[in-house]
Amino acid sequence: MAQVVLKDLNKMYDDVHAVKDVNLNILDKEFVVLVGPSGCGKSTTLRMIAGLEEITSGEIQIGNRVVNDLPPKDRDIAMVFQNYALYPHMTVYDNMAFGLKMRKFPKAEIQKRVQDAAEILGIQELLKRKPRQLSGGQRQRVAVGRAIVRHPQVFLFDEPLSNLDAKLRVQMRVELKRLHNRLETTAIYVTHDQVEAMTLGDRVVVMKDGWIQQVGEPLEVYGRPRNRFVAGFIGSPAMNFIETTVADGAGALWVECAGLRLRVPAERSARLAGKRRQAVVLGIRPEDLHPATGADPVDLTCEAVVDVVEPLGSDILLDVKVGNCVIVVRVDPSVRLRQHDKIRLAFTPERIHFFDAKTEESLQ
Amino acid sequence: MAKHPRSLVPTVGAAPPIEVALPRPRPAAPWRLTRFLESERLLAALLLAPAVVLLALFIAYPFVMGVWLALSDASVGSPGTFVGLRNFVKEWNDSIFQTAFQNTFFYTFWATIFKLTLGMWLALLLNRQFRGMRLVRASMLLPFIVPTVLSTFAWRWMVDPTFSVVNWLLYSIGLITNKLPFLSDGRWAMWCAIVVNTWRGMPFFAITLLAGLQTISPDLHEAASLDGANSWQRFWKVTWPLLKPVTIVVVVFSVIQTFADFQLIYVLTGGGPANSTHLLATYAYQIGVATGLLGEGAAISLFMFPVLFVVVWFQLRYLRRLEGA
Numbered sequence: 001m002a003q004v005v006l007k008d009l010n011k012m013y014d015d016v017h018a019v020k021d022v023n024l025n026i027l028d029k030e031f032v033v034l035v036g037p038s039g040c041g042k043s044t045t046l047r048m049i050a051g052l053e054e055i056t057s058g059e060i061q062i063g064n065r066v067v068n069d070l071p072p073k074d075r076d077i078a079m080v081f082q083n084y085a086l087y088p089h090m091t092v093y094d095n096m097a098f099g100l101k102m103r104k105f106p107k108a109e110i111q112k113r114v115q116d117a118a119e120i121l122g123i124q125e126l127l128k129r130k131p132r133q134l135s136g137g138q139r140q141r142v143a144v145g146r147a148i149v150r151h152p153q154v155f156l157f158d159e160p161l162s163n164l165d166a167k168l169r170v171q172m173r174v175e176l177k178r179l180h181n182r183l184e185t186t187a188i189y190v191t192h193d194q195v196e197a198m199t200l201g202d203r204v205v206v207m208k209d210g211w212i213q214q215v216g217e218p219l220e221v222y223g224r225p226r227n228r229f230v231a232g233f234i235g236s237p238a239m240n241f242i243e244t245t246v247a248d249g250a251g252a253l254w255v256e257c258a259g260l261r262l263r264v265p266a267e268r269s270a271r272l273a274g275k276r277r278q279a280v281v282l283g284i285r286p287e288d289l290h291p292a293t294g295a296d297p298v299d300l301t302c303e304a305v306v307d308v309v310e311p312l313g314s315d316i317l318l319d320v321k322v323g324n325c326v327i328v329v330r331v332d333p334s335v336r337l338r339q340h341d342k343i344r345l346a347f348t349p350e351r352i353h354f355f356d357a358k359t360e361e362s363l364q
Numbered sequence: 365m366a367k368h369p370r371s372l373v374p375t376v377g378a379a380p381p382i383e384v385a386l387p388r389p390r391p392a393a394p395w396r397l398t399r400f401l402e403s404e405r406l407l408a409a410l411l412l413a414p415a416v417v418l419l420a421l422f423i424a425y426p427f428v429m430g431v432w433l434a435l436s437d438a439s440v441g442s443p444g445t446f447v448g449l450r451n452f453v454k455e456w457n458d459s460i461f462q463t464a465f466q467n468t469f470f471y472t473f474w475a476t477i478f479k480l481t482l483g484m485w486l487a488l489l490l491n492r493q494f495r496g497m498r499l500v501r502a503s504m505l506l507p508f509i510v511p512t513v514l515s516t517f518a519w520r521w522m523v524d525p526t527f528s529v530v531n532w533l534l535y536s537i538g539l540i541t542n543k544l545p546f547l548s549d550g551r552w553a554m555w556c557a558i559v560v561n562t563w564r565g566m567p568f569f570a571i572t573l574l575a576g577l578q579t580i581s582p583d584l585h586e587a588a589s590l591d592g593a594n595s596w597q598r599f600w601k602v603t604w605p606l607l608k609p610v611t612i613v614v615v616v617f618s619v620i621q622t623f624a625d626f627q628l629i630y631v632l633t634g635g636g637p638a639n640s641t642h643l644l645a646t647y648a649y650q651i652g653v654a655t656g657l658l659g660e661g662a663a664i665s666l667f668m669f670p671v672l673f674v675v676v677w678f679q680l681r682y683l684r685r686l687e688g689a
Binding site for chain 1: 591
């Protein structure tokens with residue numbers, strides 16, 4: 001168990017700057033998830049921590065020890081790969097025992113550790129099988145087992161669930177979380193799936209184009225995204241964005257576009273005061289919109305026409321047209337609406353986000 | 365397009381009749397060839413026929429003919445009569461045959477060992493990423509592409525007893541004072557043949573093993589290095605076991621070719637000096653064609669058959685066991 005510190009970490013591949021000035025302090029026993037779209041540098045960062053990629057500049061510390069020049073085997077880490085990377089010619093037992101054998105552990109100790117790990121993961125009956133005789137979920141467990149037998153200081157996970165089907169992925173996600181609670185080992189997990197990031201991480205690190213966009217607890221990143229990218233990437237369905245202009249009127253600030261005119265909530269006025277007659281992007285999550293009732297202030301509502309109805313069971317997603325834009329609204333399954341129905345939508349005022357149209361930074 | 369036949373279905377009362385489309389009847393006699401080709405058995409026989417004819421003509425007939433000749437006292441100009449195993453017994457007791465027999469094993473064993481070791485080493489080097497990688501990989505095949513006769517001639521000049529450039533080079537830099545007897549001493553000549561065979565065959569090993577190496581996921585090596593394996597352990601515990609099936613196929617192939625090698629020895633030493641570098645193939649040629657004793661020549665060449673059969677059988681069995689494991 002150890003903390004991991006990344007200082008000004010950079011990675012260049014010829015002309016491509018894959019990881020840019022990454023600074024991150026991962027606490028002991030913490031579960032940190034690096035999340036972002038393909039090519040954002042999350043896997044490269046993880047591989048640099050593992051020692052599988054050379055660092056162009058910067059420093060990596062694992063447990064107060066600078067590991068920049070240490071080979072992977074001396075970093076006291078274990079990694080679970082996306083395609084499991086199980087040795088196909090070895091049995092499950094040998095796969096799990098391999099790292100211990102290489103480190104010359106006594107046979108009895110190896111046996112005990114493999115048995116313990118197999119018990120934790122429920123794979124005792126698979127120990128004599130070869131990887132190709134296992135299902136995807138079982139292989140995943142073996143890959144995790146191979147990592148945990150070593151009792152490393154840090155676990156690294158490189159998109160370990162992406163090869164599983166949707167149902168198994170949810171199940172394994174829960175198991176990984178349970179395992180982390182039990183083992184209490186520092187874990188760094190890479191995924192492009194924001195749901196995995198939100199559900200697993202103590203903290204989430206959102207990356208894009210090699211830069212860290214935001215670091216925070218899942219609900220903090222979800223509720224207070226630092227910029228438009230984070231706001232759009234975290235959350236499913238994604239946040240709605242509407243290009244608007246800030247205007248004055250009736251002693252208040254308003255944002256408006258074709259088919260929409262909303263009064264800016266008082267607590268946001270200060271940040272938007274300097275943006276009069278300028279473009280800002282309004283962001284609102286689908287669940288922060290609802291069919292208006294008498295209790296909703298009229299100046300926080302707008303007219304909309306239903307375009308597509310997507311019943312999900314637990315709720316219904318409506319694609320609605322507001323002026324020239326199409327936005328998504330999540331409503332209660334009891335709401336009965338059909339295509340072309342007109343509705344009035346109300347915005348939850350404290351959940352409205354504004355982003356600078358040029359810099360895309362949050363105007364929170 | 366033909367119209368579908370329609371019929372009037374009787375209806376109840378005064379309601380108008382309804383038109384219903386009926387299926388179009390199949391043509392009474394479909395085209396004969398179509399019917400013939402639709403039969404899987406006949407089609408399979410048809411597709412296999414060219415291969416069977418070629419095999420029968422160029423493999424089965426010469427083989428059966430060879431067996432017949434080996435059991436006869438045929439010679440050039442004489443069809444010969446059946447003599448049983450006399451040719452085999454005679455050759456077995458012939459000292460030159462015994463030398464050729466041993467040479468064939470010696471030559472095959474060492475050439476295969478060298479080709480495998482150096483081919484593996486080269487494949488591992490070429491499996492790394494470097495500038496000009498494709499060019500180097502392609503040019504590596506050159507010794508394999510050049511006709512054996514041509515390249516062996518070049519080698520013969522290089523190790524010629526009188527004009528050897530190698531001797532000249534070693535002499536010039538002061539490593540030797542007397543010429544080395546590359547082709548004038550039996551043992552030296554055999555090792556020269558092994559070197560040339562290795563030079564020629566190694567690229568095939570390397571390129572095939574390289575293809576095998578590229579099917580091994582780099583993740584496995586990364587996992588092994590995280591597991592604490594050093595580069596030798598990664599090779600021995602991960603790469604080698606995964607490369608075994610490809611290796612066995614290449615080795616079987618090479619053993620067959622090396623055991624039955626003819627051109628290289630024929631051009632480099634001609635079996636000499638004093639018959640000391642004959643292999644079964646060159647000796648069979650010498651007796652069967654040069655001397656004209658077709659029966660004895662065929663018997664010598666047939667000595668290769670059981671040996672190769674056993675080698676191939678064992679190796680294929682091992683391969684099947686690996687695949688099943």
